[in-house]
Amino acid sequence: MKVAVVGAGIAGLCTAAGLSSSGAEVIVLERASEVRGGGSALSLFGNGLRALESLGLRSVVSGARGVSPTLNGTRRPDGRWLTRFDPSAIEQLRVVRRTDLHEALLGRVGSGVEIRTGTGVREVRGGTVQLDDDTTIDGCDVIVGADGLRSRVRPAVTHDPGAAYSGYVAWRAITARPVDLDAAGETMGHGQRFGIAPLPDGHVYWFAAVNYDEGVETGGIGEVRERFSGWHAPIGEILEVTDPADVGVLPIEELARPLPTFVRGRCVLVGDAAHAMTPNLGQGANQAMEDAATLTALLGSAGMDVDDALRTYDRPRRRRTQRIARQASAIGKVGQWRSAPAVRLRDLAMRAAPDAALNRQLRRIQDWQPPVR
Ligand SMILES: Cc1cc2nc3c(=O)[nH]c(=O)nc-3n(C[C@H](O)[C@H](O)[C@H](O)COP(=O)(O)OP(=O)(O)OC[C@H]3O[C@@H](n4cnc5c(N)ncnc54)[C@H](O)[C@@H]3O)c2cc1C
Numbered sequence: 001m002k003v004a005v006v007g008a009g010i011a012g013l014c015t016a017a018g019l020s021s022s023g024a025e026v027i028v029l030e031r032a033s034e035v036r037g038g039g040s041a042l043s044l045f046g047n048g049l050r051a052l053e054s055l056g057l058r059s060v061v062s063g064a065r066g067v068s069p070t071l072n073g074t075r076r077p078d079g080r081w082l083t084r085f086d087p088s089a090i091e092q093l094r095v096v097r098r099t100d101l102h103e104a105l106l107g108r109v110g111s112g113v114e115i116r117t118g119t120g121v122r123e124v125r126g127g128t129v130q131l132d133d134d135t136t137i138d139g140c141d142v143i144v145g146a147d148g149l150r151s152r153v154r155p156a157v158t159h160d161p162g163a164a165y166s167g168y169v170a171w172r173a174i175t176a177r178p179v180d181l182d183a184a185g186e187t188m189g190h191g192q193r194f195g196i197a198p199l200p201d202g203h204v205y206w207f208a209a210v211n212y213d214e215g216v217e218t219g220g221i222g223e224v225r226e227r228f229s230g231w232h233a234p235i236g237e238i239l240e241v242t243d244p245a246d247v248g249v250l251p252i253e254e255l256a257r258p259l260p261t262f263v264r265g266r267c268v269l270v271g272d273a274a275h276a277m278t279p280n281l282g283q284g285a286n287q288a289m290e291d292a293a294t295l296t297a298l299l300g301s302a303g304m305d306v307d308d309a310l311r312t313y314d315r316p317r318r319r320r321t322q323r324i325a326r327q328a329s330a331i332g333k334v335g336q337w338r339s340a341p342a343v344r345l346r347d348l349a350m351r352a353a354p355d356a357a358l359n360r361q362l363r364r365i366q367d368w369q370p371p372v373r
Pocket residue numbers: 006007008009010011012029030031032041042043044119120121122146147148149150151152170172207252270271272273277279281282283284285286287288
């Protein structure tokens with residue numbers, strides 16, 4: 001089976017590794033001049049780890065230990081707790097540097113996989129991939145669109161709704177040195193939130209989400225310090241020990257509408273190309289890993305031809321990822337509430353809600369098993 005995978009992000013590399021280990025002839029087409037993980041860090045949950053396991057890729061995060069401290073939940077800017085996670089609900093959580101994950105995935109993509117960098121895909125028609133340099137790749141049995149939010153493959157599958165801006169931007173970085181933490185999680189203020197996630201080496205991955213009109217230019221770390229340094233400890237220290245050069249900022253976007261299908265003919269979408277979601281549940285990459293594991297298992301199933309496998313992939317993946325995307329979007333909206341009455345109401349509701357409900361939601365999302373081959 002000849003497979004073209006468009007995009008060498010997490011979705012593309014996981015899919016390429018999985019399919020090539022099942023014996024497919026895989027070519028990965030990546031527009032960028034090199035394959036590397038952008039951004040700073042990433043949370044992987046039990047479901048993502050199980051997907052990696054099923055792909056034979058669990059070793060790519062073998063260095064990542066469980067998150068410490070285990071005290072984790074949501075706070076107010078003055079440090080008062082609103083909700084807390086049960087440690088057992090996050091015991092499988094791993095926070096990894098994106099560059100490390102990408103490098104490890106690249107190392108595990110078998111030598112049987114050809115990766116062409118600097119190779120942008122313009123469009124896909126039938127079994128043919130048209131490249132930006134006017135050449136084509138023909139005769140593919142399957143074409144996998146793993147080319148992210150602004151996918152060029154998506155229009156070959158369905159009407160493309162495009163990207164929608166969430167109304168907030170996020171700065172993110174990893175501290176330049178370790179910081180002592182007694183707790184992790186998210187802190188919610190008025191129209192702005194701050195998130196803290198410790199890496200196994202004691203450095204801290206942080207993000208700051210702030211309501212912003214679309215297209216308005218954001219400031220650098222100076223603006224983040226101004227907005228958040230007065231919040232509970234150790235947010236000020238975390239920002240102090242962050243190298244300004246390490247800080248990235250981006251508008252938070254998602255797919256404008258859920259897609260009616262992830263599959264058309266022999267063309268299939270995975271990762272953000274299929275279901276780009278806001279990062280409020282930390283599930284975008286985890287879902288990309290699930291996509292890759294599911295596709296690999298189905299295409300490798302004895303007794304299922306390629307068309308059956310793709311049809312079987314479509315519906316359950318859409319239902320699961322679109323439900324998670326909806327939940328993530330709703331969490332982001334409430335988290336970014338700005339007016340004092342709305343924030344008071346939110347904080348009251350969060351304090352009154354039993355932590356058990358939150359923990360149940362987290363467990364339900366992680367409760368995923370790959371299909372049996
Ligand atoms: C602030 C933030 C925090 C996040 N935190 C988490 C988290 O903690 N946990 C989690 O699971 N997820 C998280 N996510 C989501 C996660 O980053 C994405 O869901 C994931 O990286 C998507 O991977 P992908 O491979 O589908 O897409 P991408 O990472 O977008 O990769 C697409 C690849 O395709 C290439 N490409 C694009 N167009 C073309 C073309 N025409 N031809 C060839 N190549 C092309 C690109 O260069 C790129 O390499 C977060 C996202 C954000 C924005």
